[in-house]
Amino acid sequence: MSKAVPGSQFDVAVLGAGIVGVSAGVAARQRGLSVVVIDRREPGSETSYGNAGILSSGSILPLNRPSLWSALPSYLGNTSAALRWNPMWVMRNLDWVARFLGNAVPSRTRPRAVALHGLITASLKLHREWIVKANAAQRIRETGWLKAWRSDAMEAAKGEQAFLAGFGIASELLDRQAISALEPNILPVYKVGLLHTQTASVDSPGAVTKAYAQMLKSLGGEVRQSDIKAIESAGQGSADQGWRVVLGDGAISARHVVVALGPWSADILRPLGYRVPLATERGYHQEFTPNPARSLRRPIHDAEGNFLMTPMENGIRVTSGVELTDRDAPSSLAQLDMVVRLARGVAEFGSAVGEPWRGARPTLPDSLPMIGKAPQHRGLWLAFGNQHIGFTTGPATGDAIAAMIAGEQPSFDASAFAPARYI
Numbered sequence: 042m043s044k045a046v047p048g049s050q051f052d053v054a055v056l057g058a059g060i061v062g063v064s065a066g067v068a069a070r071q072r073g074l075s076v077v078v079i080d081r082r083e084p085g086s087e088t089s090y091g092n093a094g095i096l097s098s099g100s101i102l103p104l105n106r107p108s109l110w111s112a113l114p115s116y117l118g119n120t121s122a123a124l125r126w127n128p129m130w131v132m133r134n135l136d137w138v139a140r141f142l143g144n145a146v147p148s149r150t151r152p153r154a155v156a157l158h159g160l161i162t163a164s165l166k167l168h169r170e171w172i173v174k175a176n177a178a179q180r181i182r183e184t185g186w187l188k189a190w191r192s193d194a195m196e197a198a199k200g201e202q203a204f205l206a207g208f209g210i211a212s213e214l215l216d217r218q219a220i221s222a223l224e225p226n227i228l229p230v231y232k233v234g235l236l237h238t239q240t241a242s243v244d245s246p247g248a249v250t251k252a253y254a255q256m257l258k259s260l261g262g263e264v265r266q267s268d269i270k271a272i273e274s275a276g277q278g279s280a281d282q283g284w285r286v287v288l289g290d291g292a293i294s295a296r297h298v299v300v301a302l303g304p305w306s307a308d309i310l311r312p313l314g315y316r317v318p319l320a321t322e323r324g325y326h327q328e329f330t331p332n333p334a335r336s337l338r339r340p341i342h343d344a345e346g347n348f349l350m351t352p353m354e355n356g357i358r359v360t361s362g363v364e365l366t367d368r369d370a371p372s373s374l375a376q377l378d379m380v381v382r383l384a385r386g387v388a389e390f391g392s393a394v395g396e397p398w399r400g401a402r403p404t405l406p407d408s409l410p411m412i413g414k415a416p417q418h419r420g421l422w423l424a425f426g427n428q429h430i431g432f433t434t435g436p437a438t439g440d441a442i443a444a445m446i447a448g449e450q451p452s453f454d455a456s457a458f459a460p461a462r463y464i
C-alpha cells in the first residue's frame with residue numbers, strides 16, 4: 042500500500058465527512074490510494090450524527106411505494122406526524138413531487154427493492170467488519186429492531202414478514218405478551234410486533250462515523266477541516282489533468298473527486314452544469330434522560346405513531362417523520378412535539394437533554410442514491426442521496442465508489458444507482 046503524503050496533491054479528495062464520505066475515504070485508502078476527506082465540521086457532525094442509529098436489514102421498500110397512495114388523503118390536512126409539507130415548497134418543486142409519486146407504482150417498486158437489498162446487504166457486512174477494526178464494537182447492538190402496531194394489524198405484519206422473507210430477511214411476529222417479554226420496560230400499548238432480527242443499531246452514529254474517520258487516519262488517510270467553496274477541472278479541456286478543490290483556507294489537487302456532501306451535494310455540482318433533483322426530507326430528534334430501571338433494549342418503531350425511539354449513549358432519542366420543505370428553512374417543532382407526547386405513553390424517560398436537533402435526509406425522486414461517475418466529467422464521482430437509510434448504506438456506497446475508481450466491480454450490482462439516470 043502506498044503511503045499517503047500529507048500535502049495538497051492526492052489521488053482522491055472526498056468532499057464531506059458524513060458516513061458516506063468517511064466510508065469512501067476508508068475504502069479508497071484500503072485500495073492503496075492517497076486520500077483526503079474534507080468537511081467544514083468534524084466527521085459525523087451533521088445528518089450522520091442525528092439519525093436513529095439503525096443498521097436496517099429490512100428497509101428495502103422506499104417511502105414512495107404503492108401504499109403511499111392510500112395514505113395521501115391523511116396527509117392533505119398537514120397535521121400528520123408522518124408527513125408535513127410546505128405548500129410553497131411543493132409548488133416550487135412540483136416536478137420532484139410528480140417524479141417521486143410516479144415511482145410509487147408496483148412496476149417501479151420491486152426493482153428498487155432488489156437494488157436496495159443488494160446495497161444494504163453489502164453495507165451491513167462492512168459495518169460489522171469496520172466497527173470492530175475501528176475499536177468501536179462496544180457501540181453496536183445485535184438486538185434487532187422492533188416495529189410495533191397499536192391496532193390489530195396482524196395481517197399487515199404478516200404481509201411485511203412474507204415480503205421480507207422473499208428476500209431472505211428474517212423477522213419474528215409477536216403478540217402483546219411476546220412484546221412485553223422482549224421489552225419488559227415499555228407499557229403494553231402494542232398489540233402486534235415484527236422483530237427485524239438481522240437488524241442492528243448503534244448507541245451513537247456520530248461517534249461511529251468519527252471512529253471510522255480515525256481508522257482512516259490510522260490507515261494513512263488525511264481528514265481536513267475546511268469549508269469547500271468549489272471544484273474546478275484542473276485541465277481546462279484535457280481530461281486527465283484532475284481536479285482543484287477550492288477551500289476556505291487554500292486549495293488541494295486530486296486526480297479524483299468524490300462528492301459526498303449529503304443534503305448539500307447538489308449545490309457544489311450546479312456550477313458544473315448539473316441540475317440534480319435532490320430534495321431534503323427533513324427530520325428532528327430530541328434526547329431524554331433515561332430511567333436506568335426502565336431501559337429500552339432496542340430501537341422501537343411505532344408504526345402508527347410515526348416515530349422511532351432508540352436507546353443512545355446520551356439518553357433515549359425520539360426521532361420524527363418527514364417534513365418536506367427547504368433544507369435551510371427555520372425549524373418547526375410541531376411534528377416532534379406530537380411524537381414525543383406519544384413516546385412518553387410507551388416508555389418512561391425524564392427531561393430533555395440538550396436542544397432538539399434537525400437534519401435533512403437527501404432524497405432523489407426514485408429514493409435510490411447516486412453511486413457512480415458524473416456523466417460529463419472524468420474523475421468526478423457522486424455518492425449521495427441515501428435518504429432514510431444512509432447510515433446503514435454509507436459503507437457500501439463509499440466502497441462501491443472506491444472500487445469504481447480503482448477499476449474494480451463493486452461488491453453488489455450498482456447499475457440502478459448510476460447518476461446518468463437523472464443528469
Ligand SMILES: Cc1cc2nc3c(=O)[nH]c(=O)nc-3n(C[C@H](O)[C@H](O)[C@H](O)COP(=O)(O)OP(=O)(O)OC[C@H]3O[C@@H](n4cnc5c(N)ncnc54)[C@H](O)[C@@H]3O)c2cc1C
Pocket residue numbers: 056057058059060061062079080081082084085086087088089090091092093094095096097267268269270301302303304305322323324325326360361400401402403424425426427428429430431432433434435
Ligand atoms: C431524523 C433522521 C433519522 C434517520 N435515521 C436513520 C437510521 O436510523 N438509519 C439509517 O441508516 N439512516 C437514517 N437516517 C438517514 C441518514 O442519517 C442519512 O442518509 C445519512 O446520514 C447521510 O449521510 P451523508 O454522509 O450522505 O451526509 P452527511 O452526514 O450530512 O454528511 C455530509 C457532510 O458534508 C459536509 N458539508 C456540506 N457542505 C459542505 C461544504 N461546503 N464544505 C465542507 N463540508 C460541507 C457537512 O458538514 C456534512 O458533514 C436518518 C435521517 C434523519 C434526518
